[in-house]
Amino acid sequence: MPMFHGMGVLQSCWTASSGLVVSSFEPKSPAPVPTPDALFVAAKATESDMCFACLHSSRRGPGTRTTFAGLLLVEAWYVCLVPLFGGGPLNKEAGDFMTSQGVSILILYGSTEGGIMSPILPSQVGYDWDYFKFPGLVTPHMEPYGDNTYEFVMLENEYCRPSVINIKIGGVDAYASSDMMIPHPTKQGYWKVFGRTDDQIMHNTGEKTNPGPLENMLNQDPHVLASVMFGRGRFQAGILVDPRPQHRVDPADETKLAEFRNMIWYVILSFQMIIVSNPSKPFTYTAKSTARRQAAIDDYAEEIDAAYDRVEESTQSSIPPPSQWDRPTTLDFVRAVINKVLVHNVDDNDDIFQHGCDSLQATHIRNALLRALRDSAQLDTRKSVRNFVYDLPTVISLAAFLLELATLGAWSGSLKSIESRADSMLAMAAKYLNDLPKHKSATSTAGLHPVILVTGTTGSLGSFLLSRLVEDPSVARIYAVNRPARDGRGLRARQEAVMASRGLDIACLENSKVVLLEADISVAGFNLSHEVYAEMQSSVTHVIHNAWRVDFNLSLESFEPNVKGVRHLIDFALSSPRPSPPRTLFTSSIGVFQNIEGVQLAEQFISPAVAVGSGYSELKWVAERILMEAAEKTSLETLVVRVGQICGGPDGAWNAHEWFPSMVQSATILGCFPDDPKAVSWVPLATAASALAGLVHAAYKKDVIHLIHPRLVTWSSLAAVIADELNVSLVPYAEWLSRLEALHDAPPRRPDGRMEVELLRTVRALRVLPWYQGLQISRSGTEALGFPALSVTRAKELSPVLAEVAPLSSEDVRKWLAFWRETQSL
Incomplete structure (x- = not known):
């Protein structure tokens, strides 16, 4: 181990503190080169019991096992865990091979801010060599980051205090490391380093790419010296590749360039999105011999822009356009x-x-x-x-x-005209109202306590709703129904991740009354076994339908699987053998008010023309219509809950990609924030969930209510806190919008004269500019920014929670800002 390396320095300390004897190469000029073979020979000659080495590769060959087994303890040093430095883990294939040959591999995890945070010499190691556990002196807190990944946060305790404090968890000083980890699938408390949170690439589709694993995979290729992924604010990722010296090519030589790309392409990326470094523009490297990410992306900005332009221009160019248009x-x-x-x-x-x-x-x-x-x-x-x-x-x-x-x-x-789109909505509703079954109760199976089928519990509102239902001692059982994930992750892992990320206690999932089910309600029978479906039919007393695809681009027709789900839930309820069918609650949206003006719009059913706008709002109306008609024609009892704007959770958590957080993020760039003297009726996330859960005990037959805040506050009162905290001015909405449009049309230039394209991609408000432009600010009788002013009288009658909720305050705004700052969203 080089003595300038942190591990080398620590060995010097161990020599004095524990009697460890260090053997090293004899000082010479020129210095001996520590090749693997030289290390093996020296370790054997000095009868070493352990060998600490920076491992980046491992060779296979005769005598490897006899040299290693029982003689060397090999440490894989993760240099990437020191913030601002980069690097990669030990090659997976090499580690597996050495382990299979009897070699014990030890991971040492540490950082400048926290010191060594893994057992230095664990008593047991095994085939899961790339996982480790934290020792007793370290108090880890794993902050969910999505997709079963977590950020490691080191909490202060009486034995160990990080040298850098950048966050508080539950009032305890802590260091958020930005290191992403994934848990062992079966061994509790074991973790594997996965990458860095600050390396995450956010695409303009809202999807994320973690570059670490992909870069590490490519960096193992014998043709590649280093690689850097890019794609922030773009629709897909690409990669910059610095070839090893013997494989470098002139990017202008198309033949050689294609040959090199073919050697490294695999199936990772689009062929066109591989950019090979130009010898005249070399990568710069850190002291750890890893590429400087942002420097490389900045140096190759023109090449990156050109690559995306080529993709746009060449998309499907292999299909010739029509020679004649008929x-x-x-x-x-x-x-x-x-x-x-x-x-x-x-x-x-x-x-x-x-x-x-x-x-x-x-x-x-x-x-x-x-x-x-x-x-x-x-x-x-x-x-x-x-x-x-x-x-x-x-x-x-x-x-x-x-x-x-x-x-x-x-x-x-x-x-299409509003009239024709309204006709389409009526036609779709009529299609799914045909042949409604009649409820025929069998032998009474009525119980004393509610049994609930709830859909969509892996979202923000759904996860809080599930938690509140578990807390209700009167609820006997909860069937939490969600679609299978496309990435194959199990429902339990997804549910735990979303609840932990929102500060909810995942221990509630251990409650025996919680049943997690992967199902598809757009299919008759929900794609469940006959036994499970029949069990639910005979026991469920309440249905809460909260799952809904959120995509404001789709047309009404593209949403049709969602309305199929509504009809299948109605069929499920009406085929129940219970004395009365399960009461059905549907979470609609105040977004159905697209084309109407007036003060305090009533809690009642509306005509289809009112909801014409996006496919999302139109289909919400269709679902409302089907449920209202089903309640009219059968014994089904239904409640439509039009949910208003939901704001942050108890800890201030609010999805940074929604319209309001994106508007806040724009403030420091535009130097202003919009003002409006009108009111807002935003309801906190926890309050909305508690209100929904409480409606299980409400009496209704065929009702519509508005789940909004009954105690309004002015937009100005909230905007003033934001302006003060961000040190920007308050301006009329029209001025804020014009500044945003100007940024879109003429972004600032860099000193070199090039457009600052990256700024456009990182200002989230620009991604929803058409939505801001479509707000009907001048509409009369509305709340702030043209949102509808709604009655909440019936909602307060059915929900005591709403009747008692405190109004939003400046403290709520500061919690939102603190959350966005902590998550680097502001």
Whole structure:
């Protein structure tokens, strides 16, 4: 171990404190090179019992086992755990091989701020060599970071205090390390280092990429010296690669460049998103011989921009545009593009979003179709409808759109009238009201305590709702129903992660009355076994339907699986053998008020034209209509709860990507924050959950209520705290919006004259600029920013929690700001 290294320094201390004898190479000039072979020979010659070494690779060969086994204790030193330094773990293949040969591998985890935080010489090691546990002198706190990853936070205790304090947990001083870890799947208390929170790449789709594991994988390639991933604010990730000296190529040589990319491509990334370093622009490295991430990204900003431009320009360019614009040719072209992007065929009338199309694929389809219009029809597509793929999600409708643009230069049907969209909503509701079953009670199975089926417990509101239901001693059982995760993670792990991230006690999941079920309510029978479904039918007394896809781009038709779920829940309730069907509560949204003005809008059913806006608001109305009609025609008792704007949790936690936190983040960049003298009725997360849970005990037949704060406060009172804390001015909303639009249209330039594109990608408010532009500020009889003013009379009658909740205060605002600062979202 080099003596300038932290581990080398510690060995010097151990020599004095515990009698450890250190053997080292004899001082010479030039100094001996500590190759693996030289280390093995020296360790054997000095009869060493242990060998501490910085391991980056391991060779296989004759005699390796006899040299190692019983002789050397090998330590893998994770240099990446010192903030501002980088590095990587021991090669997984090499570690597994050495372990299989009888070698015991020890991980030593430490940092400048916390010292050594793992057992130095654990009594037992084994095949899980890449996991470790914390010793008794360290008090770890694992902060959930999503996807079963956690940030390690070191709490102060009487034995150990971090040298840097940057956070408080439960009133205790602590050091948030920014080190991401994942738990051992079966061994309680064992952890593996996964990466760094400050290296997370947030894409403009809201998805995240953790570059650490992917970079480490690529850095093991014999052709690669170092790699750096990029893609913050972009729709996909890319990677910068610095080849080893013997493999360096001139990026201008397309043949050599392609050969090198083919050697390292694997299946990690798009071929076009691999940028190879230019010998004239070398990477810079830290003292630990790892690439400086931000320096590399800054140096290659032009190349990165060009790579994304190429992807946009070349999307589906392999499919030639129509040589003539007629219906059969256009249909063939659109069909080919969609089937290639989705990697499977869909029927011409199928909704592509019901066949797995995501936002990235929708972007590819849009770019390919617009490219065809530019190249073949010589049409200026800059003013084309932004979300036309979402508005027209079938081959047939997209082909009609494309053909009309190509031949007439305009699309006459791109904006349906409010009346026609309302007709579509009525038609969809009527479709799912056909053949409603009649409730036929069998032998009475009535119990004294509620048994609840609740959907959507892995979201913010749902997780608090589940916790509140568990706390209710009158509730006998809770079936928490959620869809299976696309990434294969189990429901228990997902539920624990979301609850821990919101400060909820995951121990409540150990309660015997909690039953976690992976199911799909859009399918008859919920894709559950007959036994489980029958058990729920015979016991459930209340249904709380809280699960709903949130995507404001999708059209009404693309949301249809959600309305299928509503109908299947109605069928479930009406087929119950109990004396009366389970009472059904549905969490709708105040977003259904899209086209109406007035003071204190009543808690009652509304006409479809009022809800015409986004597919999200339109389908919420459809679900309301189906439930109201079902209650009218059957013995089903239903309650529609239109949930208003939910604000932060008890600790201030508020998703930084929602519209208001994004607006707050813009303040320091724009130098201002919008003001409005009108009121807001935002309800805290915990209050909303408690109110919903309490409604289990409310009496209703066919009711609609508004779950909003009954004690209004002015926007100005909240905005004043933000302006003061962030040291910005308060301005009229129109001025704030104009500054945001100016930033979008003409971003500032860097000293070198280039546009500061990264700023545009990091200002979250720019991502929802059309939404801000669509707010109807001048609408009369509204709350702040044009939000509807709603009655809450019936809600207070049914929910004592709402009747007693305290108004929002400046302290609430400071909690939000503190949370965003702690999570580096501000």
